Amino acid sequence: MSNPKTNVRRAAVSALKAWANGHTYMDTLIDRHSSRNHLSREDRSLLQNILNTVLRNRRLLDHWISKLRKGKLDHDTRDILRVGLAQILIIGIPDHAAVNETVNCGKAPVRGLINAVLRRAILKRKQLLSDAEELAPDVLYSHPGWLYKRWRQEFGKANAIKLMQLNNQSADTFARVNPLVAEGAEALANSDVAEAVEDVDGFYRITGAMPHEWLNNGYIYIQDLATRHSVELMDPQPDEIILDACAAPGGKAVLAAAAMQNSGELVCTDSNAKRLPRLQENLQRLKVANASVDVHDWTKPAPADWHGKFDAILLDVPCSNTGVIRRRIDVRWRLQLESIDEQVATQMSILENALPCLKPTGRLIYSTCSIESRENSELVAEFIAKHPKLKLADERIITPFADDTDGAYAARLELK
Numbered sequence: 001m002s003n004p005k006t007n008v009r010r011a012a013v014s015a016l017k018a019w020a021n022g023h024t025y026m027d028t029l030i031d032r033h034s035s036r037n038h039l040s041r042e043d044r045s046l047l048q049n050i051l052n053t054v055l056r057n058r059r060l061l062d063h064w065i066s067k068l069r070k071g072k073l074d075h076d077t078r079d080i081l082r083v084g085l086a087q088i089l090i091i092g093i094p095d096h097a098a099v100n101e102t103v104n105c106g107k108a109p110v111r112g113l114i115n116a117v118l119r120r121a122i123l124k125r126k127q128l129l130s131d132a133e134e135l136a137p138d139v140l141y142s143h144p145g146w147l148y149k150r151w152r153q154e155f156g157k158a159n160a161i162k163l164m165q166l167n168n169q170s171a172d173t174f175a176r177v178n179p180l181v182a183e184g185a186e187a188l189a190n191s192d193v194a195e196a197v198e199d200v201d202g203f204y205r206i207t208g209a210m211p212h213e214w215l216n217n218g219y220i221y222i223q224d225l226a227t228r229h230s231v232e233l234m235d236p237q238p239d240e241i242i243l244d245a246c247a248a249p250g251g252k253a254v255l256a257a258a259a260m261q262n263s264g265e266l267v268c269t270d271s272n273a274k275r276l277p278r279l280q281e282n283l284q285r286l287k288v289a290n291a292s293v294d295v296h297d298w299t300k301p302a303p304a305d306w307h308g309k310f311d312a313i314l315l316d317v318p319c320s321n322t323g324v325i326r327r328r329i330d331v332r333w334r335l336q337l338e339s340i341d342e343q344v345a346t347q348m349s350i351l352e353n354a355l356p357c358l359k360p361t362g363r364l365i366y367s368t369c370s371i372e373s374r375e376n377s378e379l380v381a382e383f384i385a386k387h388p389k390l391k392l393a394d395e396r397i398i399t400p401f402a403d404d405t406d407g408a409y410a411a412r413l414e415l416k
């Protein structure tokens with residue numbers, strides 16, 4: 001039962017404050033604040049809905065605040081107003097509940113102000129909503145101006161707007177059935193909470209509450225359709241020696257192990273030791289039997305005994321995550337133009353250090369969940385220009401607006 005001394009709106013305001021002050025992901029904060037406040041299942045999902053709505057609509061909410069109240073606001077009061085307006089103007093929570101509960105989040109001196117602004121929003125609701133249609137797209141769909149400008153240049157105005165609209169919708173959950181556990185395929189095929197995805201072998205759209213054993217017994221791995229491209233381009237074969245260099249938490253490693261029919265050798269590395277236990281656990285739960293796990297930072301040279309060792313190398317590198325903004329609601333506000341350049345330097349360094357580890361006939365797969373060509377095709381072209389012995393054998397550029405999945409990039413490079 002929820003603690004009667006707290007309410008969901010108070011938890012939302014407190015989570016927003018923690019989010020603004022630190023580097024914790026909002027998903028983590030939602031978990032933390034739900035358990036700290038002993039929220040019921042319904043209250044947790046209300047908390048999640050309010051927080052996701054506030055983060056997805058931050059610029060629009062601030063625009064509305066500026067129309068309803070002139071003058072400066074301290075951060076706490078602004079967050080309370082964002083929480084209130086999100087309920088009244090976007091989610092559609094009954095006005096009396098939204099106002100009463102939200103006003104109580106403020107200290108006594110600001111309650112009058114909060115009450116007045118929220119009541120004004122109720123009175124002017126129709127006008128606020130219809131005026132919003134005329135706003136600049138980056139305000140209406142609440143993305144940083146620099147990001148919209150960048151996408152408009154890269155994809156054109158219509159696609160940039162579609163992308164921002166998609167980023168504000170919650171994404172479906174997809175699972176891939178794990179061929180390494182025999183019972184999985186039958187369980188999903190006979191289930192009424194899983195629909196097979198047309199033309200994408202092994203993937204299902206999850207439409208309801210899944211039986212626990214699907215995850216516990218390794219029947220499935222939750223992953224978007226876009227995750228398959230890099231492993232398809234790698235085309236792992238039984239008995240090969242394959243490196244998954246940035247492997248945690250293991251989604252693509254499991255796909256690779258399945259294609260290898262659990263034979264040969266799959267070396268999984270990651271630079272973040274804290275992510276390795278989860279990788280290990282996923283590999284075990286999903287019955288991967290041909291993998292080893294090691295810490296390695298690929299911005300540093302590879303150990304000598306890995307040189308010339310691998311038939312294929314997958315570099316699923318850290319990136320800006322601009323292809324997965326609808327799932328990772330923090331990304332648009334945390335991302336900075338300069339951080340893309342930093343990522344590019346890391347990505348290039350990972351490519352450079354991995355290349356010597358290929359066998360002379362080997363293939364190198366580079367992939368991101370970014371839609372920035374700077375991190376994708378431009379970077380790969382630059383890398384190939386530096387290494388004329390390489391050729392681009394295949395490439396997939398996946399965008400949410402064209403492919404109706406997460407955004408992703410995958411390139412297959414081969415030694416000539």
Ligand SMILES: C[S@@+](CC[C@H](N)C(=O)[O-])C[C@H]1O[C@@H](n2cnc3c(N)ncnc32)[C@H](O)[C@@H]1O
Binds near residue numbers: 245251275
């Ligand atoms: C996109 S995630 C990989 C997802 C994974 N391939 C999967 O399918 O589940 C990128 C990973 O790269 C790791 N990483 C970041 N910098 C690295 C580096 N210099 N060397 C090795 N791994 C790195 C991160 O810790 C993170 O786990």
